[in-house]
Structure formats: C-alpha cells, structure tokens
Amino acid sequence: MAEKAQRNQVRLxxxxxxxxxAQVGEWFRAFGVEAITVSSLxxxxxxxxxxxxxxxxxxxxxxxxxxxINALAAHVRLHLVAVNPETVTALAQNLQHPxxxxxxxxxxxxxxxxxxxxxxxxxSILERVKESPLLQFAGFVAHDGHTYxxxxxxxxxxxxxxxxxxLQELRVRYSRQFPQLQLSVGDTPSCSMLDELRGVDEIRxxxxxxYDLTQQRIGSNTYAxxxxxxxxxxxxxxxxxxxxxxxxxxxxxxxxTLPKEDGSVVYGAVVALTAEGWTEPLEGxxxxxxxxxxxxxxxxxxxxxxxxxxxxxxxxxxxxxxTADLMKGYLTTEGEWLEHLSGLxxx
Amino acid sequence: MAEKAQRNQVRLxxxxxxxxxAQVGEWFRAFGVEAITVSSLxxxxxxxxxxxxxxxxxxxxxxxxxxxINALAAHVRLHLVAVNPETVTALAQNLQHPxxxxxxxxxxxxxxxxxxxxxxxxxSILERVKESPLLQFAGFVAHDGHTYxxxxxxxxxxxxxxxxxxLQELRVRYSRQFPQLQLSVGDTPSCSMLDELRGVDEIRxxxxxxYDLTQQRIGSNTYAxxxxxxxxxxxxxxxxxxxxxxxxxxxxxxxxTLPKEDGSVVYGAVVALTAEGWTEPLEGxxxxxxxxxxxxxxxxxxxxxxxxxxxxxxxxxxxxxxTADLMKGYLTTEGEWLEHLSGLxxx
Numbered sequence: 001m002a003e004k005a006q007r008n009q010v011r012l013x014x015x016x017x018x019x020x021x022a023q024v025g026e027w028f029r030a031f032g033v034e035a036i037t038v039s040s041l042x043x044x045x046x047x048x049x050x051x052x053x054x055x056x057x058x059x060x061x062x063x064x065x066x067x068x069i070n071a072l073a074a075h076v077r078l079h080l081v082a083v084n085p086e087t088v089t090a091l092a093q094n095l096q097h098p099x100x101x102x103x104x105x106x107x108x109x110x111x112x113x114x115x116x117x118x119x120x121x122x123x124s125i126l127e128r129v130k131e132s133p134l135l136q137f138a139g140f141v142a143h144d145g146h147t148y149x150x151x152x153x154x155x156x157x158x159x160x161x162x163x164x165x166x167l168q169e170l171r172v173r174y175s176r177q178f179p180q181l182q183l184s185v186g187d188t189p190s191c192s193m194l195d196e197l198r199g200v201d202e203i204r205x206x207x208x209x210x211y212d213l214t215q216q217r218i219g220s221n222t223y224a225x226x227x228x229x230x231x232x233x234x235x236x237x238x239x240x241x242x243x244x245x246x247x248x249x250x251x252x253x254x255x256x257t258l259p260k261e262d263g264s265v266v267y268g269a270v271v272a273l274t275a276e277g278w279t280e281p282l283e284g285x286x287x288x289x290x291x292x293x294x295x296x297x298x299x300x301x302x303x304x305x306x307x308x309x310x311x312x313x314x315x316x317x318x319x320x321x322x323t324a325d326l327m328k329g330y331l332t333t334e335g336e337w338l339e340h341l342s343g344l345x346x347x
Numbered sequence: 348m349a350e351k352a353q354r355n356q357v358r359l360x361x362x363x364x365x366x367x368x369a370q371v372g373e374w375f376r377a378f379g380v381e382a383i384t385v386s387s388l389x390x391x392x393x394x395x396x397x398x399x400x401x402x403x404x405x406x407x408x409x410x411x412x413x414x415x416i417n418a419l420a421a422h423v424r425l426h427l428v429a430v431n432p433e434t435v436t437a438l439a440q441n442l443q444h445p446x447x448x449x450x451x452x453x454x455x456x457x458x459x460x461x462x463x464x465x466x467x468x469x470x471s472i473l474e475r476v477k478e479s480p481l482l483q484f485a486g487f488v489a490h491d492g493h494t495y496x497x498x499x500x501x502x503x504x505x506x507x508x509x510x511x512x513x514l515q516e517l518r519v520r521y522s523r524q525f526p527q528l529q530l531s532v533g534d535t536p537s538c539s540m541l542d543e544l545r546g547v548d549e550i551r552x553x554x555x556x557x558y559d560l561t562q563q564r565i566g567s568n569t570y571a572x573x574x575x576x577x578x579x580x581x582x583x584x585x586x587x588x589x590x591x592x593x594x595x596x597x598x599x600x601x602x603x604t605l606p607k608e609d610g611s612v613v614y615g616a617v618v619a620l621t622a623e624g625w626t627e628p629l630e631g632x633x634x635x636x637x638x639x640x641x642x643x644x645x646x647x648x649x650x651x652x653x654x655x656x657x658x659x660x661x662x663x664x665x666x667x668x669x670t671a672d673l674m675k676g677y678l679t680t681e682g683e684w685l686e687h688l689s690g691l692x693x694x
Contacts, residue, residue: 255602294406346687
C-alpha cells in the first residue's frame with residue numbers, strides 16, 4: 001500500500017482503528033508513514049502518546065468532547081471532520097488551539113456527509129469556518145463504504161471514479177477561496193483493488209493491515225493475505241450431527257456475517273494452525289453459528305472425525321477490526337505479544 | 348427473582364456474565380445470593396478475588412486451561428460442566444483439587460449438551476467421573492436457549508416443563524448411583540415469565556439484572572424494567588432524509604438486532620434522558636443501522652426537528668450483556684461509576 005501510494009503520489013494516512021496497537025503502528029513508520037487516521041479522540045490520545053504527530057479523527061466531531069479536542073490540538077496536528085454548520089460553530093467558539101477542519105462529503109454511501117450537489121449547505125458551512133482563525137479549512141473527505149457491497153473490480157472502480165470526480169468538482173468550485181484545499185478518500189476495497197488512485201491528495205485505508213473474510217469476498221485480498229486468526233479450542237463434540245463446539249463466540253468475534261449463495265451465513269472460516277502460522281480455509285468445516293461464547297462448526301463426517309476435545313482450530317474472522325477490538329491483544333507468529341488499546345482498560 | 352427462587356425453594360445461582368461487575372455482584376449478596384454462574388475461568392477468577400466462594404463455569408470445560416482450573420479449585424467451590432467423556436478423563440488426569448462436575452444436557456436448544464435419550468453416552472461419561480476422587484458428580488445442567496425464539500408465555504412454559512420432565516427422568520435413572528445429584532436450569536425468559544419453577548434445585552438466570560429489548564420482545568420484562576441505557580451524542584443531522592447520526596456503533600453496542608414485522612430490523616430503541624434516568628421509548632425515532640462507530644436514527648419530521656448537534660439521546664440496547672462488555676463500565680443514575688471486568692484490561 002505504501003508503494004502504491006508513492007507511485008500515485010498520494011499521502012498514505014492509514015486508518016489505525018483496525019489494529020489499535022502502538023507496536024503495529026511502528027511497522028507503518030518503517031514504510032515512511034507519518035500521518036494517521038483514527039475513529040475516536042481516545043484513539044488519537046493513545047497514538048499521540050506513542051509519538052504520532054499528525055492525526056485525523058475520521059468521525060463527525062463530537063462537540064461534547066471539547067476538553068479532549070483542545071488537549072490534543074495543543075500537542076499534535078489534529079484533523080477533525082464536520083458535516084453540519086452547528087458543529088463548526090461549536091468548534092469555533094470553544095477551540096483553544098488550531099485544528100485542521102475537513103468537510104465530510106457523501107459521495108454515495110449515504111451514511112453521513114454533505115451532499116456534493118448542495119452548494120447552499122456547502123457555502124453556509126464554509127462561511128462558519130471563518131468564525132475562528134483556529135479553524136483551518138483543510139479540504140474534503142469521503143468514505144466509499146458502498147464499495148463493501150460490491151464483488152467486482154469494475155463496480156469498485158466505477159464508485160471510486162465517481163467519487164473522485166465529485167470531489168474534484170468541489171475543488172474547482174472552492175479552490176479560489178481555499179487554494180490549499182485537499183481531497184482525501186479511503187476505503188480498503190478501492191485502495192486494494194485499483195492500481196490507479198490519482199486525483200486526490202491522500203488515501204486512508206485501514207483494514208488492509210490484517211484483511212479478513214469480508215475483504216476476501218469483495219476481492220481486496222486472497223485468503224493468504226489475511227493476517228489475523230483466532231485460536232479456538234474444541235470444547236465439545238456432537239457426533240450425532242457432526243458439529244464441533246469451539247470456545248469462540250460473539251464476545252470474541254463480534255457478530256458480523258458473510259452471506260452464502262444459498263441464503264445462509266457464515267461466521268468464520270476454519271483453518272489448521274501450523275508452526276509458521278496457518279493454512280488456507282479447510283474444506284468441509286464451517287462456522288455456522290455464534291452465541292456469546294460458543295462457536296458451532298458444522299463438519300463433513302470425514303472432517304469431524306479428525307478433531308478431538310482440546311484440539312485448537314484456527315478461525316479467520318469475518319471482520320478483523322471488531323475481532324481485534326474484542327480480543328484486546330495479539331500474539332505474533334514469532335511469539336511476541338502486541339498490545340491493543342482496548343486491552344489497556346477503561347480510560 | 349430472589350423472592351421467586353425462595354418461594355419455589357430453588358437456589359438462585361445468577362449468571363454474572365451479564366454485568367461482570369464486582370459492585371453489581373454486591374447487590375446480589377444483599378438478597379442472600381451466595382452461589383454464582385460465570386462463562387469463563389477469567390470471570391471466575393475475578394469474582395473469586397471479590398469474595399465469591401461458590402462458582403459455576405457454565406461452559407464446556409476447556410481442558411487446555413488446567414492451570415487456571417486448579418488455581419481456582421484450590422480456593423473456591425468450583426463447578427465445571429462437561430459434554431464429552433474425553434473432557435472428563437482430561438479433568439480426572441490433571442485435577443489437583445476437588446471440583447463439582449455437572450453434565451450438560453441438551454433439552455431441546457441443540458447447541459451443545461448430551462441428548463437425554465442417549466443412555467449409552469450418559470453411562471459412559473458417568474463411568475469416567477469415577478476415574479478421580481477429585482471429580483464430584485453434582486448433577487445435570489440445562490440451558491433452554493430456545494425460549495429466546497418465543498414470544499408467548501405458553502410456549503415458554505411448555506419448553507420449561509418439557510426440560511424439567513427430561514431432567515427428572517435422568518434424576519430417577521441415576522439417583523441410586525448418585526443420591527445427591529441436583530438439577531439446574533436457567534434461562535431468563537422462563538425464570539422471568541413463569542411463577543412456578545419447581546422440580547429443579549437451582550435456577551441460573553443472568554440477563555434479568557439489566558434486561559434489554561430482546562427480553563422485552565419475548566415478554567420477560569417491560570420497557571420500564573430495562574436497567575441499562577447508552578448515552579449517545581448527536582454528531583450529525585441529515586434534514587434531507589430525517590436521519591440523525593449518533594456516536595454509538597457496533598464497537599459500542601455489538602450487532603444484535605430485533606426483527607420487525609415488516610422484515611426489517613432495529614438496533615436499539617431511542618429514549619429521552621431525564622434527571623432520574625430515562626423515559627419509555629420515543630415514538631418516531633428508531634436506530635435503523637449500525638456501523639463501527641455510527642448509529643443511524645431514522646425519525647419522523649416532527650421528531651427530527653427536536654434534536655440538535657450535541658444533544659444526547661438514550662438508546663436501550665438489543666442485547667445488554669454484549670453492550671456492557673463493550674462499554675467496559677457503568678455510570679449509575681446516582682452518579683456512581685461501577686467497574687466491568689473488561690474495563691480492567693487484558694489479563
């Protein structure tokens with residue numbers, strides 16, 4: 001990803017919410033990464049403590065957290081995001097240190113953001129940016145979450161191009177007023193599947209650090225690229241229905257699912273653990289349901305017979321960000337423990 | 348629940364995985380509760396540190412955690428659960444202190460457990476219990492998770508009665524061999540909705556300490572009984588579609604859903620926060636989707652107009668256990684902070 005960013009002459013500002021680990025962050029530094037994205041002020045504080053100086057909180061700024069915003073803005077180059085004029089005014093009235101303010105544009109995902117064809121809304125929010133010299137308008141951010149529903153490169157490319165075109169129109173419209181304004185995009189499917197990522201100033205993919213089954217289904221990665229795996233002991237066996245019960249449920253994986261062609265869903269892919277890591281997904285074993293602590297693996301008769309109480313199976317997660325957040329730490333294949341912010345307790 | 352247990356002459360062994368809080372545990376002590384249920388050895392260690400002496404780990408014993416099992420069994424009256432003979436043999440070979448062993452019976456939920464009409468399996472596993480004098484056979488446990496799919500008291504009563512009948516048959520079959528054997532059941536729907544809980548020795552409901560929307564839908568509780576609520580700030584507004592964006596997503600709530608009659612799902616009910624707590628769910632506001640940090644509330648035009656950036660809405664969770672686990676702590680309506688095991692960091 002670092003190489004692709006360099007080739008396209010865009011800044012890589014990776015989203016660190018996927019790993020939330022100071023040590024994994026160091027891996028990025030080795031590739032020249034200096035600017036990062038997070039999804040909460042709490043995460044921003046954590047990475048600021050670990051020496052990161054250029055941090056975007058890619059979530060609509062919560063004006064009830066002004067004390068945290070000011071504490072961070074005093075020490076790092078803090079980038080905030082706004083969608084509504086009221087947010088900008090609240091920031092303008094309460095900021096004590098400069099922040100870089102980005103406007104979130106809804107380029108088609110329709111979760112949040114300003115519609116790009118709404119110049120009245122854009123003008124009125126940009127007017128408010130002038131209410132404080134501490135608010136430095138940085139540009140427009142977009143997140144193409146709708147690429148997650150695609151499984152074809154052409155569809156993802158079409159979404160990405162449309163997004164870049166919309167953002168570039170905004171740049172043209174506002175470049176006289178704000179000649180320095182930048183454009184920032186960044187979903188893992190686009191950043192993984194497209195070779196050309198031109199026309200913007202930065203990309204903010206996050207999930208690619210680990211990938212997972214969701215991204216594999218989209219086409220962002222192969223199974224071999226998935227870098228997190230849960231080690232789940234077999235705690236019960238049901239020969240009458242060829243089902244194994246794993247110690248691994250929704251309190252460990254969260255509850256995201258992958259749709260199957262027959263309308264059913266899976267909660268994870270089963271792999272064998274090896275000395276070096278793990279294998280590709282095993283045929284004839286499937287995580288078919290999760291309750292709080294139980295994972296149910298349905299097996300073929302042949303596969304079922306191979307696994308005994310106390311064996312440990314690997315499970316590739318449907319959504320690696322949520323699984324890492326719940327497990328609160330990592331053991332590398334080299335035997336090193338890495339921390340996760342959620343393992344440090346409640347702040 | 349304590350009063351109902353006493354009236355039915357059954358032991359209340361509440362499941363503490365719902366709250367995972369030492370202080371909430373104290374509330375139970377005030378009602379005479381001395382025996383508890385947990386779902387992991389980690390949780391058992393936590394409550395043992397807080398003075399609990401009689402702890403059942405209601406999950407098939409993980410034979411890879413013998414060091415933890417022995418450390419706990421040295422200090423508390425530890426109850427473990429087994430489904431397969433191999434588990435019993437592994438325990439027999441590695442135990443250093445006595446434990447109370449229960450066999451898990453599958454009374455109809457079909458997640459895990461020994462089928463009660465399988466005397467060969469039952470006899471063979473009970474033979475293994477004799478392999479170590481440290482294994483003290485305690486009786487049969489069941490969890491009627493299939494009551495969660497019901498919404499009628501009569502259906503829940505039918506499930507409960509069938510379960511008790513099956514367990515009583517087992518008691519008759521094995522009482523000569525094990526005259527002290529006990530029967531333990533405990534899902535929140537049965538324990539909440541039925542007045543009569545006779546024929547067993549103990550009940551293990553857990554969720555009733557907080558309740559939630561799932562239990563309300565089943566009929567276990569009213570909205571007014573729900574004792575956890577998430578305070579979620581409004582961080583963005585979308586007048587073009589009457590949607591509010593809350594700071595509250597799947598990393599806070601997890602991702603359980605409630606089905607609606609029209610086939611759609613909801614992720615939480617919106618309430619107004621008050622000086623004393625919160626109101627009943629508000630008409631015309633609904634949490635219609637969750638992504639990692641975003642909660643999307645769809646509103647009527649009238650409701651939408653009332654809520655501004657920086658307002659804080661209350662959201663009643665679909666599943667209180669998972670929400671508490673993710674939020675890692677509680678603020679009571681009296682302003683006191685209560686801890687949650689997951690807020691203490693990674694052990």
